[in-house]
Structure formats: C-alpha cells, structure tokens
Amino acid sequence: MASALLIDDDEDLRTSLEAAANDEGLGLRTTGDWNEALALFHVFSPNLVIADYNLPGSEHGLRLLAEIKSLRPSVRVILISGVVDAAQLRQAEDLGVVERVLSKGDAVATTKALLEEIRRAEETFSASSDWQAVAQAYVQGRAVDQGAFEELDAALRRQAENRP
Amino acid sequence: MTVATGTRTVHASGDRSNADTLSFEPSARLQRYLGRELIADPNLAVVEFVKNGYDAGASRVWIRFELTRSPTQLRIADDGTGMDLEGFRKNWMRPGFSAKSPDAPRGVVDRPPNNDAGRRQRARTQVGEKGLGRLSAGRLGKAVDVFTRKSPADKWLHVHINWSDFDDMTKAMSDVHIPYDFVDVVPDLDVQLDRGTVVQITELDVDWARRLPGRPAFGRSRTRLGRLKQDLDLMLRPLDLADTDFTIDLQSDSIPEDGLLGAITPQTAAQTADYVMDFEFGTDRQGRPQVKRTLHRSAEIARQFGSSRSQSFKPERLDAPSSKSPSARPDELACRPFSGKFLYNPPPPGQRAKADTFVAHGVLLYRDGVIVEPYGLDENDWVGVEARKAQRQGHDLVQPATFWGEVHINRADNPALVDMANRQGLLENEASLEFISHVRAEFDFFERQVTAELEQRWEKPEETAAKTARTQLSAVTLMSRSFAHNIRQPLMAMGTQLVRLESVASRSDLPPDAKDRLTEIHDSLTRYLDRAQRLVAGYAETPEPKFEETRVAELLASVEAEVEPVALAAGVDVQFVGARSSQPILMPRELVRAALGELILNAIEADRPDGRTALVRVKQQQDARDLVVEVEDNGSGIPGVAPGTPLSDVHVASTKGRQAEGIVNVAQVVAYSRGTVRVLRSDFEGTAILLRVPGRIGGLESGE
Numbered sequence: 001m002a003s004a005l006l007i008d009d010d011e012d013l014r015t016s017l018e019a020a021a022n023d024e025g026l027g028l029r030t031t032g033d034w035n036e037a038l039a040l041f042h043v044f045s046p047n048l049v050i051a052d053y054n055l056p057g058s059e060h061g062l063r064l065l066a067e068i069k070s071l072r073p074s075v076r077v078i079l080i081s082g083v084v085d086a087a088q089l090r091q092a093e094d095l096g097v098v099e100r101v102l103s104k105g106d107a108v109a110t111t112k113a114l115l116e117e118i119r120r121a122e123e124t125f126s127a128s129s130d131w132q133a134v135a136q137a138y139v140q141g142r143a144v145d146q147g148a149f150e151e152l153d154a155a156l157r158r159q160a161e162n163r164p
Numbered sequence: 165m166t167v168a169t170g171t172r173t174v175h176a177s178g179d180r181s182n183a184d185t186l187s188f189e190p191s192a193r194l195q196r197y198l199g200r201e202l203i204a205d206p207n208l209a210v211v212e213f214v215k216n217g218y219d220a221g222a223s224r225v226w227i228r229f230e231l232t233r234s235p236t237q238l239r240i241a242d243d244g245t246g247m248d249l250e251g252f253r254k255n256w257m258r259p260g261f262s263a264k265s266p267d268a269p270r271g272v273v274d275r276p277p278n279n280d281a282g283r284r285q286r287a288r289t290q291v292g293e294k295g296l297g298r299l300s301a302g303r304l305g306k307a308v309d310v311f312t313r314k315s316p317a318d319k320w321l322h323v324h325i326n327w328s329d330f331d332d333m334t335k336a337m338s339d340v341h342i343p344y345d346f347v348d349v350v351p352d353l354d355v356q357l358d359r360g361t362v363v364q365i366t367e368l369d370v371d372w373a374r375r376l377p378g379r380p381a382f383g384r385s386r387t388r389l390g391r392l393k394q395d396l397d398l399m400l401r402p403l404d405l406a407d408t409d410f411t412i413d414l415q416s417d418s419i420p421e422d423g424l425l426g427a428i429t430p431q432t433a434a435q436t437a438d439y440v441m442d443f444e445f446g447t448d449r450q451g452r453p454q455v456k457r458t459l460h461r462s463a464e465i466a467r468q469f470g471s472s473r474s475q476s477f478k479p480e481r482l483d484a485p486s487s488k489s490p491s492a493r494p495d496e497l498a499c500r501p502f503s504g505k506f507l508y509n510p511p512p513p514g515q516r517a518k519a520d521t522f523v524a525h526g527v528l529l530y531r532d533g534v535i536v537e538p539y540g541l542d543e544n545d546w547v548g549v550e551a552r553k554a555q556r557q558g559h560d561l562v563q564p565a566t567f568w569g570e571v572h573i574n575r576a577d578n579p580a581l582v583d584m585a586n587r588q589g590l591l592e593n594e595a596s597l598e599f600i601s602h603v604r605a606e607f608d609f610f611e612r613q614v615t616a617e618l619e620q621r622w623e624k625p626e627e628t629a630a631k632t633a634r635t636q637l638s639a640v641t642l643m644s645r646s647f648a649h650n651i652r653q654p655l656m657a658m659g660t661q662l663v664r665l666e667s668v669a670s671r672s673d674l675p676p677d678a679k680d681r682l683t684e685i686h687d688s689l690t691r692y693l694d695r696a697q698r699l700v701a702g703y704a705e706t707p708e709p710k711f712e713e714t715r716v717a718e719l720l721a722s723v724e725a726e727v728e729p730v731a732l733a734a735g736v737d738v739q740f741v742g743a744r745s746s747q748p749i750l751m752p753r754e755l756v757r758a759a760l761g762e763l764i765l766n767a768i769e770a771d772r773p774d775g776r777t778a779l780v781r782v783k784q785q786q787d788a789r790d791l792v793v794e795v796e797d798n799g800s801g802i803p804g805v806a807p808g809t810p811l812s813d814v815h816v817a818s819t820k821g822r823q824a825e826g827i828v829n830v831a832q833v834v835a836y837s838r839g840t841v842r843v844l845r846s847d848f849e850g851t852a853i854l855l856r857v858p859g860r861i862g863g864l865e866s867g868e
Binding site for chain 2: 010012013015016017019020023024080082104105106107108110111112115
C-alpha cells in the first residue's frame with residue numbers, strides 16, 4: 001500500500017523517487033497521467049499527493065490539485081515545479097490550494113523534503129483493512145480485466161453500430 | 165429631345181431616313197470630338213498606336229519624332245500584319261468597330277496570315293478593343309498619312325486624312341471624302357519594312373521637346389517626350405516578361421533632356437525597393453475568397469529593424485475579415501482573381517529626396533500585361549494614397565511620391581472589368597467598384613505593416629536598438645524558460661539519485677574505503693549538479709529588464725560570488741582587479757549582472773593551449789559615470805576578430821555549445837542597457853572584451 005501519490009510526467013523522476021522512497025521503506029504510488037491519478041486517489045486515498053505543475057490531461061497542476069483538495073480536504077498536497085518562479089510559488093501557497101510548493105531547481109533539497117513528507121504521511125496513514133482489500137482488488141482486477149474490458153468495449157461498439 | 169433635334173438638323177443636310185424610322189447620321193465634327201476629346205493625353209494617343217502594332221503581331225515598333233523640321237512630324241511604324249484596302253475600309257474607316265473585340269462577328273474578322281507577324285498575332289492577347297485608337301491620330305497633329313500592306317508583293321495602300329476636313333459640323337461624317345492611292349515606298353524610317361503599317365502625323369499639335377508648364381511631378385520627366393519614354397517603359401515592362409519579341413524603338417531629332425534613356429524605370433526601381441508586398445486575390449480550396457500576401461524587405465531595412473527579408477502572411481479570408489484588415493472592404497470577390505504588388509522606398513528621414521529617387525507613377529493597372537490608362541499615371545490616385553495623405557494632414561508615413569505598384573487583371577479571369585470607351589478607366593459597375601475597394605484595402609494593409617516599422621525611424625538609434633533587444637530578450641526569456649523546464653526534469657531525477665547515493669554512502673555497514681569513495685563520487689556529482697542547476701536557474705529565472713540604481717561595487721561582488729565556484733571547479737584563476745566604485749548608476753541591474761557573469765564564464769571556458777595556466781582578469785576601469793569593465797582571458801583567441809568589433813558581430817563556434825548563445829544574450833542585454841560591448845583584442849595570447857554600460861540615460865527614471 002502507499003500513503004503517498006506522485007503525479008509527474010517525467011518517468012525518470014517517478015522511478016527515482018519511488019526507488020528512493022523504497023530504499024527507506026516508504027511506499028509511493030506514481031503515475032504520469034491525470035485521469036489515472038484521480039482513479040488512484042479514489043482507490044488508495046493517500047494522505048499525501050505530490051504533483052507536477054504541468055501534466056498531460058489537465059491544464060496544469062493547480063487545477064488538478066484543487067480538484068483533489070475538493071474531493072478530500074484533509075489530504076496534504078504538494079506542488080513541485082520546474083517552471084514556476086519563486087513569486088509564483090509563494091502565490092500558489094497563498095491560494096491555500098496546496099500546503100507546500102517545492103521547486104525542481106534544487107533537486108537534492110527537494111528530494112529530501114519530499115522523502116520527509118512521504119515519511120510523515122506513512123506515519124499518519126491509517127488505512128483500514130477494507131481499504132487495503134479494495135485497493136488490492138483494484139490493482140489485480142485492473143491487470144486481469146484489461147483485456148476483458150477491451151473485448152467487451154469492442155463488442156458493445158459493434159452492437160451499437162449493428163455490425164456482426 | 166436633344167437627340168431628335170440633332171437628328172433633324174443633320175437630316176436637313178440630306179434626307180436618308182425612311183418615312184417611319186430615324187437614324188443617326190453623325191456630324192463630321194464627331195470625329196474631332198472622338199479624337200481630341202476622348203483621347204485626353206497625347207502620350208496615350210501614341211501608346212494607342214503602339215498597342216495597335218502589338219495587336220497586329222509586330223516584333224518592333226519604330227517611333228520617330230522630327231521636331232526640328234517644318235512641319236513637324238511623327239512617324240509610328242510597325243512590322244505587323246498590315247492591311248489591304250478591304251481590311252482598312254472595314255476596320256480603320258469604321259469608328260467604334262474593332263475586329264479585335266470578342267463581339268466581332270465571325271467572318272468579318274480576317275484570319276491572321278501565315279507569316280511571323282500572323283503567328284505572333286495569334287499568340288498574343290489583343291490589347292486594344294474599342295476601335296478608337298486610330299482616332300487618336302487626330303489628337304496628335306493636323307493630318308495623318310497611313311501606309312499599310314499585307315505582303316511585300318503588294319503596293320502600299322496610302323490614305324491621307326486631313327482632320328480639318330471634319331471641322332464643318334453641318335457636314336455628315338460620311339460626306340468627308342478620304343483620298344487614297346497605292347505607292348511603292350513609305351516615308352524614310354532607316355529600316356526596310358516589308359509589310360506592316362506606317363502612320364505619319366504632320367504638324368504636331370504639341371511641342372514634344374518643350375518643358376511642361378506647371379509644378380514638376382516627382383519622377384516624371386519635365387518634357388512630354390521624356391514622359392512618353394517613361395510611359396512606353398511602363399507599358400513594355402510586363403510585356404518583356406510575357407513576350408520578349410516586341411521592342412519599341414524611340415528616336416527623335418531633338419533630345420530635350422540629357423540622360424533621357426536610362427532614367428528611372430520600374431525594373432530598376434523594383435530591384436532597389438525597400439518594401440515590396442505581393443498580394444494575390446483568389447479562393448481557397450473550399451472556394452472561399454481570400455487574399456495571400458508576402459512582404460519583402462531590402463537587406464538594409466531588414467537589418468535596421470531586425471525584421472525578416474521575406475514575410476508571408478497567413479491567407480486572409482475576405483468573408484471573415486481579421487483584425488489585420490479592420491478597414492471596410494468587400495467580403496466577396498465578384499471581380500474575380502487578380503494579383504499585384506506595392507513597392508515603397510521611404511525617403512531618408514529629415515531630408516527631401518532628390519527627384520531621381522522618386523518613381524514615375526502610382527499604382528498601375530495592367531490587363532493581360534498591357535497598361536490600362538489612366539490608373540496610376542500622372543495625377544491619377546485610384547488607390548487613394550494622396551487622399552489619405554491629405555486626410556492625415558501630412559502625418560503620413562507612406563509618402564505617395566515614393567510609393568508605386570502594379571495590379572494585374574486579365575480578360576479571361578476578370579470579364580466584368582471592362583474599359584470605358586474613352587480609355588479613361590474601367591466601366592463603373594459592381595465588380596470594378598469592388599475591385600478598387602480591394603486594392604485600397606490592400607494599400608491600407610501594406611501601409612500599416614510599413615508604418616509599424618518606420619515609426620521606429622523617428623526614434624534615436626539607441627532607443628531602436630534597446631527596443632529590438634527588449635523584444636529579443638522577451639523571446640529568449642520564453643524559450644529559456646521552456647528549455648529550463650525540460651532540463652530540470654532529468655536534473656531532478658539526478659538529484660533524487662544523489663540522495664539515494666548519499667543514503668547508501670552513510671550506511672554504517674560499508675567498509676571505510678567504499679564509504680569514502682561513494683562520498684567522493686557523491687560530492688563530485690553534487691558539485692556538477694549544483695553548477696548545472698545554477699545555469700538552468702539563470703535561464704529559467706531570466707531577470708526582469710528593470711532599471712535600478714546600482715552600486716558597481718555591489719554588482720561586482722555579486723558577480724564574483726556567482727562565478728567563484730565555477731572557477732574553482734574548472735581550475736581557473738579568476739582575478740577581480742581595479743577600484744570598485746561605490747557610485748550608484750542607473751542600469752538594468754539583474755540583466756547586467758547576468759551579462760557580466762556570462763562574459764566571465766565564457767572567459768573561464770575559453771580554449772587554451774596545452775600547458776597554459778588558465779587565468780581570467782576582470783578589471784573595473786575608472787569612470788565616474790559609467791560601468792566600464794574589461795574581461796580578459798589568456799585563451800587561444802577568437803580567430804578573425806579585429807579590435808573594436810562589437811560582440812554582436814562575433815561568431816564564436818565553440819565546442820562547448822553554450823558560449824555562442826551566451827554571447828548573443830550578452831549583446832542583447834548590453835544593447836537593451838544602451839551600452840556597448842566590444843572586443844579590445846583577440847589573439848593567440850588571449851581575448852579582452854570591454855563592457856560599457858552608461859550610468860545616465862536621458863528620459864529614463866529608476867524603476868522604469
């Protein structure tokens with residue numbers, strides 16, 4: 001299970017941060033896609049969401065984070081960005097949408113700060129066994145059912161178009 | 165009533181009508197009106213004869229003025245198909261009839277003969293149509309003799325017309341008897357003419373060699389003969405492109421102007437025009453009307469304003485006007501496709517251009533490659549350039565005297581655009597009004613494009629440079645931020661890996677040697693990461709071009725702190741020498757700091773011969789007003805750079821890649837700061853670059 005969710009379109013960063021978290025015995029779920037991020041959020045209900053500013057599928061990270069925040073106000077949200085300047089970072093914090101904004105401009109410091117955030121999230125994570133069961137079912141089911149889903153989808157399309 | 169009365173008057177001189185009908189019986193004087201009144205300009209009358217020669221398949225037209233003899237004479241000869249008596253009777257002697265007209269009934273029009281002239285005639289689009297050109301002879305002189313034949317085997321048909329015979333208004337036109345005979349020779353032309361037509365006009369009505377009265381028209385010759393030469397040049401210009409087998413040979417026994425030949429022609433003018441805009445009206449693939457435009461600039465204009473030499477605009481749909489054409493214009497193209505170009509040479513600011521820098525005409529209209537009068541000729545302002553100038557009370561930027569152009573239509577594509585019978589313009593109809601509106605809207609578009617650039621001419625050169633630099637800096641800022649974002653992604657991942665490495669290196673179960681080695685690797689990589697991140701930060705957080713009071717000492721200390729770790733990592737000794745002034749000066753502090761840093765970083769990274777200890781010296785020169793800093797390295801020098809060369813002109817082909825970009829940035833920053841940055845020297849012993857940023861800038865205040 002994971003207490004934290006990282007949403008970033010950079011695969012290298014996702015892999016590295018996940019490995020760094022695992023090195024320290026921390027769980028981190030990652031994705032580069034906005035829609036999948038929402039699904040993972042619903043299933044795992046992480047305490048912490050870390051998101052890049054620019055994400056495929058959403059206009060930008062702020063909008064995504066605002067939506068997540070509206071779904072569950074208690075979640076701690078961190079924005080990381082390689083493009084937002086210092087003034088904008090402060091502005092984003094002032095908006096109250098996010099708890100913290102970190103710049104990718106200082107990679108080591110930001111990594112350490114994120115690991116610390118993930119550690120804290122892990123400590124406070126109190127997922128119920130039911131939640132874990134549902135989450136596990138989602139992961140397994142998704143892996144198994146993907147082909148079946150495609151098949152069903154194709155069949156329904158054929159049916160709608162009156163094709164054999 | 166007037167008509168009926170007139171008819172009755174003529175009727176009295178001879179009863180030719182039936183009992184129950186009336187018919188016009190034109191007075192002989194009508195001939196005078198047609199020739200003298202409808203062909204308003206003698207130049208155009210000559211051009212009409214040239215057109216006739218062209219239509220007759222001539223390869224050459226000779227124009228000979230004999231102005232010193234008495235009576236004066238003009239001979240216009242062509243080697244076209246010529247006419248026999250029957251052809252002359254059907255065509256020449258029937259005003260208003262034109263065998264060239266598409267309306268001419270079959271059978272009436274003679275087939276072109278099977279010779280060179282006939283083949284040329286078939287290949288050409290006929291340029292005359294109304295059958296009025298022949299009457300223009302009456303505009304030129306007292307009498308005309310026409311010599312014509314179709315074959316060398318024939319004698320020349322000679323027709324003599326004395327125009328005074330038509331002065332009697334009580335006489336019907338048909339009552340004026342025109343004598344003719346057949347002769348063996350034609351008037352002397354210095355050429356052997358086998359066939360064709362010679363028109364000899366005697367007792368010329370105007371003095372072609374005399375200077376024209378009134379205010380001189382810019383670009384127009386002061387004499388009528390000079391203007392005729394210009395008009396013929398204009399007429400021939402497109403023909404030269406479409407049909408090279410046609411030449412006009414103009415000669416005169418009196419040459420009123422020196423350098424008449426080789427005066428300004430559209431060709432030479434077009435080659436040197438500062439602005440040329442081509443436009444093409446047509447339809448897109450969906451059949452919607454549109455206009456496509458391309459603006460070309462001379463090298464000098466492009467350089468001066470930092471513009472591109474050729475700029476293609478996105479096709480503009482006429483049925484969906486864009487903001488680029490806010491002026492009212494038709495949203496249809498009933499006049500059908502046409503094209504054209506505008507040319508403009510802005511006169512130097514603050515100086516009246518000499519007459520020979522002006523062009524001879526406005527926007528000319530060509531149909532099938534032949535000029536349509538009177539558009540753009542003399543005072544004709546059909547595009548409304550002069551009118552706009554008057555409206556703006558002299559605040560125009562496109563000055564009519566140096567603006568010209570051409571618009572091309574043709575009979576096949578633009579059937580609705582037809583001439584008035586008097587050769588004085590297009591017949592006014594919906595299509596022609598729309599056509600003119602489109603051309604005027606194009607001028608409006610052209611003027612706005614040109615004006616936007618030329619307004620900068622009134623600025624001081626340093627202000628123009630600063631504005632250009634600011635625009636370029638803005639573009640650089642956007643690009644830099646984009647690149648910085650992309651580069652930060654892998655750097656972030658690298659930082660994360662370094663955290664992992666740090667974690668591993670700190671494990672207590674590792675052997676001390678391994679631990680030290682990992683720590684060393686970690687520290688080394690961290691230094692490189694720091695350096696990379698600082699560089700990226702420089703691009704990502706490009707400072708605002710904001711002028712601030714700045715103390716030079718603080719600025720240099722800031723730069724020194726920035727470059728120090730880089731110098732240490734690269735093993736280069738960077739020395740800051742000279743007095744550090746505490747005098748505050750006004751400058752875009754962050755930009756200058758970045759530029760100076762960039763210069764020093766370039767000096768640090770300069771290629772050096774093997775064995776040479778790397779050294780960079782940053783020296784502030786004494787100057788009470790300005791920031792003056794010399795950056796000197798002991799590298800191998802920049803090949804081919806002379807002392808005094810502005811840094812913006814220095815091409816640095818660095819293997820490190822970033823140097824060239826950095827130098828571009830420095831040049832832009834300094835230009836924006838109204839400063840200079842030049843190479844003091846560059847040789848095998850090293851390179852010295854002098855940066856000067858002025859401390860006081862007129863009209864600027866801190867915080868602008």
